[in-house]
Amino acid sequence: MGQASTELYEKIKAAATEKITALKQKPVVLVGMATCGKAAGAEKVREAFKKEIESHGLEAQVIDVGCMGHCYAEPLAIIAKPGHTPLCYGYVDEELAKRLVIDFLVNDDPCYEFAMVALETNDVFPTFSDFPRGVYEQKMILEHCGFIDPEDIDHYIDKDGYAALAKILTLEPEEVLEEVKSANLRGRGGAGFPAGTKWEACRKQKEPVKYVICNGDEGDPGAFMDRSILESNPHQVIEGLIISAYAIGATEGYFYIRAEYPQAIRTIRTALEQAREKGFLGKSILGSDFDFEIKVFQGSGAFVCGEGSALVSSMEGKMGIPRPRPPRLTTSGFRGKPTVVNNVKTFCYVPLIMKNGADWFKSTGTPGSPGTAVFTLVGKITNSGLVEVPMGTTLRQLIYDVGEGIPDEKEFKAVQIGGPSGGCLPESALDVPIDFDSLEEAGAMMGSGGLVVLNEDDCMVGIARYFLEFVQKESCGKCTFCRLGTKHMLEILNDITQGKEKDLASLDLLRELAEDIKAGSLCNLGKTAPNPVLTTLRYFWDEYIVHITEGRCPALMCKDLIVYYIAPELCSKLCNVCVGSCPTEAIYTREDGLKAIDQEKCVKCDNCLKTCPPQYNAVIKLSPPEMLKEKEGGSAK
Amino acid sequence: MQQLLEGEKELIIEKVGEILGKHGSDRENLIPILQEVQDSLGYLPGLSMEIIAEAMDIPSVDVFGLTTFYNQFRLNPPGKHQIKICMGTACYMVGGRIALESFERHLKIGEGETTSDRKYSLETVACVGCCAIAPVVVVNEDIEGKVTPTRVDGLMLAFEADEQEEEQKEAEENEEKGD
Ligand SMILES: Cc1cc2nc3c(=O)[nH]c(=O)nc-3n(C[C@H](O)[C@H](O)[C@H](O)COP(=O)(O)O)c2cc1C
Ligand code: FES
Numbered sequence: 001m002g003q004a005s006t007e008l009y010e011k012i013k014a015a016a017t018e019k020i021t022a023l024k025q026k027p028v029v030l031v032g033m034a035t036c037g038k039a040a041g042a043e044k045v046r047e048a049f050k051k052e053i054e055s056h057g058l059e060a061q062v063i064d065v066g067c068m069g070h071c072y073a074e075p076l077a078i079i080a081k082p083g084h085t086p087l088c089y090g091y092v093d094e095e096l097a098k099r100l101v102i103d104f105l106v107n108d109d110p111c112y113e114f115a116m117v118a119l120e121t122n123d124v125f126p127t128f129s130d131f132p133r134g135v136y137e138q139k140m141i142l143e144h145c146g147f148i149d150p151e152d153i154d155h156y157i158d159k160d161g162y163a164a165l166a167k168i169l170t171l172e173p174e175e176v177l178e179e180v181k182s183a184n185l186r187g188r189g190g191a192g193f194p195a196g197t198k199w200e201a202c203r204k205q206k207e208p209v210k211y212v213i214c215n216g217d218e219g220d221p222g223a224f225m226d227r228s229i230l231e232s233n234p235h236q237v238i239e240g241l242i243i244s245a246y247a248i249g250a251t252e253g254y255f256y257i258r259a260e261y262p263q264a265i266r267t268i269r270t271a272l273e274q275a276r277e278k279g280f281l282g283k284s285i286l287g288s289d290f291d292f293e294i295k296v297f298q299g300s301g302a303f304v305c306g307e308g309s310a311l312v313s314s315m316e317g318k319m320g321i322p323r324p325r326p327p328r329l330t331t332s333g334f335r336g337k338p339t340v341v342n343n344v345k346t347f348c349y350v351p352l353i354m355k356n357g358a359d360w361f362k363s364t365g366t367p368g369s370p371g372t373a374v375f376t377l378v379g380k381i382t383n384s385g386l387v388e389v390p391m392g393t394t395l396r397q398l399i400y401d402v403g404e405g406i407p408d409e410k411e412f413k414a415v416q417i418g419g420p421s422g423g424c425l426p427e428s429a430l431d432v433p434i435d436f437d438s439l440e441e442a443g444a445m446m447g448s449g450g451l452v453v454l455n456e457d458d459c460m461v462g463i464a465r466y467f468l469e470f471v472q473k474e475s476c477g478k479c480t481f482c483r484l485g486t487k488h489m490l491e492i493l494n495d496i497t498q499g500k501e502k503d504l505a506s507l508d509l510l511r512e513l514a515e516d517i518k519a520g521s522l523c524n525l526g527k528t529a530p531n532p533v534l535t536t537l538r539y540f541w542d543e544y545i546v547h548i549t550e551g552r553c554p555a556l557m558c559k560d561l562i563v564y565y566i567a568p569e570l571c572s573k574l575c576n577v578c579v580g581s582c583p584t585e586a587i588y589t590r591e592d593g594l595k596a597i598d599q600e601k602c603v604k605c606d607n608c609l610k611t612c613p614p615q616y617n618a619v620i621k622l623s624p625p626e627m628l629k630e631k632e633g634g635s636a637k
Numbered sequence: 638m639q640q641l642l643e644g645e646k647e648l649i650i651e652k653v654g655e656i657l658g659k660h661g662s663d664r665e666n667l668i669p670i671l672q673e674v675q676d677s678l679g680y681l682p683g684l685s686m687e688i689i690a691e692a693m694d695i696p697s698v699d700v701f702g703l704t705t706f707y708n709q710f711r712l713n714p715p716g717k718h719q720i721k722i723c724m725g726t727a728c729y730m731v732g733g734r735i736a737l738e739s740f741e742r743h744l745k746i747g748e749g750e751t752t753s754d755r756k757y758s759l760e761t762v763a764c765v766g767c768c769a770i771a772p773v774v775v776v777n778e779d780i781e782g783k784v785t786p787t788r789v790d791g792l793m794l795a796f797e798a799d800e801q802e803e804e805q806k807e808a809e810e811n812e813e814k815g816d
Contacts, residue, residue: 040770072769299709419726452727456728600742603738605786606785607786607787610786610787
């Protein structure tokens with residue numbers, strides 16, 4: 001019977017390929033329109049392309065695509081003109097869009113001077129693999145992100161999309177399960193639990209009604225991998241979800257997507273509809289006797305709801321509060337039925353594994369953590385964006401080769417990995433390979449893929465305080481240690497960063513509290529909440545000491561431990577920029593024409609420092625604040 | 638809780654009734670209903686929660702509890718200009734707090750508040766996914782990147798100019814009507 005599905009698929013595929021091939025006969029302009037692209041002004045760029053193309057009466061299409069991961073260079077546009085190598089342009093503005101239409105589309109000059117990279121090997125212009133980033137980067141699940149139209153299912157089908165689904169419908173569910181188990185696909189939502197094992201536990205349940213849920217809550221406050229994937233290649237996730245449902249024997253699926261991601265929600269809704277129209281979803285999928293439906297549930301902004309049992313409880317219309325295991329969700333989850341919850345990225349790998357086989361998957365990465373890792377690389381890094389590297393790549397390679405290091409000639413200080421559950425690792429830990437187990441040994445955690453690079457201007461006590469404040473606010477309050485322990489820790493850290501804590505014993509107390517919270521919390525929010533504090537205590541002990549004993553913030557970040565000061569020897573009498581920039585009129589002109597700051601009025605907004613022209617750079621920050629007396633005493637002479 | 642404006646009560650009753658009519662009274666629909674009401678009214682007035690609780694036959698404290706548990710729900714009316722400051726890691730580390738304080742200074746309200754004329758509201762959000770251009774501020778639906786205090790001054794000036802223009806238009810229209 002099963003063969004019917006492959007035949008049906010081949011027809012759908014042929015139609016899609018025909019459509020895409022026809023599309024490629026004419027010039028095509030792809031504009032990156034994921035949230036990151038739009039934020040950088042991609043909408044205006046797209047309109048400029050359209051208008052200019054129209055005014056020249058050209059037969060060229062402008063298509064919205066998602067994010068290709070090079071967020072630092074947004075807005076991005078790709079121009080594919082028949083007879084030319086497709087080229088990608090970065091930092092495109094309206095002017096450049098117009099120029100590209102005239103020079104490239106009307107005439108035949110590809111404007112290499114503005115091109116960033118070529119998408120196909122050629123003799124003239126470098127491709128991604130000619131850059132260090134391209135050498136380390138290996139795209140599995142991000143391969144098509146930013147290069148296909150997420151709103152048109154045919155683009156995905158043309159890339160062999162849904163071929164895996166057609167194939168697995170000819171297999172027994174157990175065979176699919178075995179393949180995923182043999183691939184040792186570990187969950188990409190943070191904990192790295194083997195997906196196959198989880199599915200099997202759910203499949204074994206006698207209850208006929210089962211659910212499978214895609215966790216798109218992405219709560220880490222500095223990460224956007226899942227959003228980017230949902231917006232850029234929604235069908236890959238949907239296909240993974242359908243295949244998993246087949247393997248598990250699930251009857252209904254859900255996308256749980258956080259409210260802050262309206263575009264991702266819209267894209268998934270459109271994609272689901274198109275999948276239904278093509279017969280990939282709904283009753284008798286591709287002519288088989290397998291029925292499956294997917295719905296969308298919009299989260300409502302609570303970090304803890306990313307935790308499986310809290311997520312389920314919020315879908316039931318209740319507060320998202322984690323519950324103890326057992327029973328596991330695979331026994332009793334959504335509506336009390338066996339339920340599988342997996343991360344967006346975990347599902348993305350599934351079609352690839354089913355298409356190419358478990359051995360193909362295992363040939364990348366490390367034996368314990370096969371496959372790739374997807375990260376958002378942000379903070380003080382030259383090439384910020386979304387990257388995908390094989391598991392086992394070191395942090396150093398990721399930061400210096402893929403991300404091209406720290407900009408503005410600043411010193412690297414630490415990398416924050418794993419968000420509020422993770423930790424800050426110093427230079428000495430940069431050779432740790434990225435995989436689930438090695439990172440945990442180093443005191444951090446893989447997390448879901450947020451990676452924030454910190455430099456000499458970032459205070460480690462400050463960042464520990466930031467994450468603790470975050471988890472403190474987000475703690476659901478059920479466990480006493482998580483609720484009160486984090487509060488107590490936050491108070492201590494507040495005191496340290498405000499210069500009120502003078503006793504080094506407070507650091508021991510921080511450690512004790514951290515251990516108590518780890519031991520006494522039910523869910524991983526509490527269990528991992530102390531990690532940012534513990535890793536900074538472990539690796540940046542000196543910074544804590546200096547804050548406490550000298551009242552000094554070496555990174556000049558803790559507001560209460562710094563003052564702004566205008567160095568008379570650097571200040572130009574002729575310039576008035578700082579005076580105008582000050583919102584509180586704290587800056588005045590002294591009798592000798594130099595500028596000075598009235599500390600009583602200063603709100604430390606950083607305006608003057610940012611606006612003082614670079615040839616003077618006369619505004620400086622001093623810490624501890626007492627240094628001011630010394631300075632002013634000195635200059636009065 | 639904020640005072641209801643003239644005619645607001647009727648509007649609430651009408652809109653909430655419509656939305657309740659679309660969904661069943663199943664508990665699972667509670668969050669989607671609250672989300673839709675907020676989309677429609679801009680916030681969740683106390684009255685709306687009471688109506689929902691009664692229609693779904695659950696204690697109104699349950700509804701209140703839920704709306705305070707989830708950060709997305711807004712219990713105060715939003716300003717005409719909704720300003721959301723990103724406090725995600727990347728933004729926080731490069732001056733998100735400074736941007737927030739600049740707005741607070743300008744508007745004389747704190748985080749989570751709305752000015753009494755309901756023109757501006759201030760909120761914080763965690764990572765909107767544009768960390769590459771941190772610090773980020775979302776104004777209504779538009780994303781502003783690299784927001785320094787000077788940029789905040791600029792944004793505020795632009796708002797004020799818009800407001801003045803509108804007021805002038807209104808005044809002119811009123812004058813015409815008066816003629
Ligand atoms: C406080 C907390 C927040 C979490 N947030 C997320 C999240 O945003 N996305 C996610 O996929 N998993 C999150 N998880 C992990 C989930 O509980 C669960 O392990 C995961 O969704 C399972 O999918 P995976 O095996 O594919 O990783 C969170 C866990 C905790 C304790
Ligand atoms: S931290 Fe602000 S956009 Fe990501």
